[in-house]
Amino acid sequence: MIRILYVDDELPILDTTRRILEKSGSFSVTCASSGKEALEQIRATPFDIVVADFLMEDITGIDLLRIIRTGNDEIPFIIFTGKGREEIVIEAYENGVDFYVQKGGDARSQYAELAHKIEQAVESRKIRKRLARSEEKFSKFLQDFDGIAFQINPSGRFILLEGTVEETTGYPREEFLSGYISLERIIHPDEKHRFLNDMQRLATRPGFRVDSVFRIIRKDGHIRWLHGMLHTICSASQEIVYIQGTLYDITYLKSAQDELARTEEKWRAIITRAPVIISVLDRNGSFLFINKTHPPKKPADLIGTCAGAYLAPDQEDQLANALHRVFSCGETMRFESAVPHGESVTEWLAHQISPVTWNGSHEAALVVSTVITERKWLEQNLRDSEEQYRAIVVASGDGIIIIDPSGKVTFGSPKVYDIFALPCEQPLAGITLLDFIDPSYRPVAVSRMKAVLEGDLDAEPFEYLLTRHTGERFLGELVTTPLRDSSGAISSLLILIRDISKRKSPLPAA
Structure with a gap:
């Protein structure tokens, strides 16, 4: 259970937020109505995360964050406020806030987002701690990493560089490690000012994080879009040892977005190449669209047919019940099913079914199906070997x-x-x-x-x-x-x- 300290000087909001978060059973919420009370609570009780309003009578949420960080406390911190001015958001992130969640609007969506960000921030901190203890294992993992992973010192010199370096940039990995080529040199001119500002903050602010999309110019002159996630790694005395990050080539995603905005034809082409099965069903469970099928059937062969007919006989009711909840309540449903392909071949799929809303009503259901046959096979093997492990324990x-x-x-x-x-x-x-x-x-x-x-x-x-x-x-x-x-x-x-x-x-x- 995640232990939350929630700070807000508006008592009705304080109590409402506590009740909504604790209702899920995943959170334990302690409330404080002032900055002074919050600091006393932090000194007396260990918490997993702090959630605070921005503007309170005795302190702002950002000032509270600064005080906590001054004490070398890296506890995750979320600003949860109705103040949404851009300068406040920028200041919050510059001071190391994990997330900034806006109050107002649909209450259900608002608290769902807050709960998600809390879980995400707490999990991120746990991951950071584990990474600090597992640097050697992490380095071995990076050798097969599908992207670029790196560490640089505060002056910008590469310490570690692994992954698809030459495939992404056109430059050999050795030219970066030797200092002949720097990351700054390949940044697109239009992005360079923002990039240098981010690197300056990373080099001087312990705990600072960057999650950014930018362009680079490859050695052959082609432009690539990269998604970069960077953060500082500090010593016990909070001195910045190096900057660690990952870069993913998302050029194909940017191209896909442009194509989707222009024509439905290109949208369908991209969906067809997706690694998952994507389909759209009507209220009766019949296919309106599907991007791929198991040979020899083609997607066009399934349009208008009932999806339940392709499941194992005892699982048709699962699909019918899931569709009923999707269309009647607007819920997102998940279940697993077996899809027979002949007498001896069975494929297992994990389905996520969400409502597709047009003109305020749920008119169709979007189904994303992932093949989990290998996982099911592994689970069966584990069950088969349970007796062997039990015999080992007894002996x-x-x-x-x-x-x-x-x-x-x-x-x-x-x-x-x-x-x-x-x-x-x-x-x-x-x-x-x-x-x-x-x-x-x-x-x-x-x-x-x-x-x-x-x-x-x-x-x-x-x-x-x-x-x-x-x-x-x-x-x-x-x-x-x-x-x-x-x-x-x-x-x-x-x-x-x-x-x-x-x-x-x-x-x-x-």
Whole structure:
């Protein structure tokens, strides 16, 4: 759950925003009605993000951000305000705000955007922390990166440069690393002033970020559009060590936008080349448009036919129910389905269905379908191998337990019963890990579990004084490893338990 500090001197808005955000179950919101109260809350309580109004009686949101940043606190910060003047927005981003969300308009869209930006800002901070600890792995990954990834020092000299450098710029990678060619040199003249301003800020402002689209001139004279995302990497003392960023060649996207604006014919050509299946259905579920099909059928063969007829028989109702929600409520629906192609071949697709609105009513449904056959195959293989892994756990010489974030045991191997002399009939589920740890060691155990859950501590052995069911105390070694769900969030902890009393000095008498 994301811990939010929300600061606003308008109490009705303060309470309304808290209730709406907490309703999703993903956020815990603490409110402050002034800058002074907000700073006291930050000193007393750890938060994942700060959301603040711009104009308050005792402080502005930007001044509050400056105070927090002065204390070397890189907590994500969002300005949520009805003040939308351009100079305020510019000042906010210059001072390192993560996002600027405008109040007003449709309330549902407004709070949906705020919730999305909160999740995005918090996740971005977690990613930055992980990147700082994994620079070597990151460098290896960059070798096959589909784009350009780089690091430059504050003076503009390349330290690291990987990816599609020559394909994008026309210049060999070595000419950039040697200093013979600089990034500034290939920037289009019309973009150079803005680019130099951004680089100056990056070189002098810790925490500054740039997300920009600009043009370059290749060695052969052709112009390419690039999407650049750059940010500073700082030392513990907040000195800028280097500027890190990625560049993506989006020339084809810019061309596509121009073509889409001119003719529907070119729009259809681009959609046909998309890596996903895009279709449009009417209220009855019949195809109005589809960009690609499985051979030997052609897109034209499907127009006017019912989409449900191409799904597995037991999944037609899923499509019908999804279309009913899309047309009646305007919701975006998602589901997965199997599409048979003959007797032995089945393709799995993940569908996202959204309403297409004309003249204020939902007249069609846009369906974006992604092939997930390989993922389904992998999932089946994982299920098939579950028994093999279970056999390995049972045969392990170490005790193995899994605990949830509260410390309660959700799984324990048979060896755990041997180590702690537990009766066979006693269930492990519901017992806390601390029940096995001597009281004198429990504070450090709690602290280390918290650090692992927050991603701040890697798996490493640690010795504890443990207690058997009989009351006997003994020295044990615990190795705690985080387990992550499909989204990458830590959902539980796996703990290896080893009795090391035989290779350690005897314990003093209790």
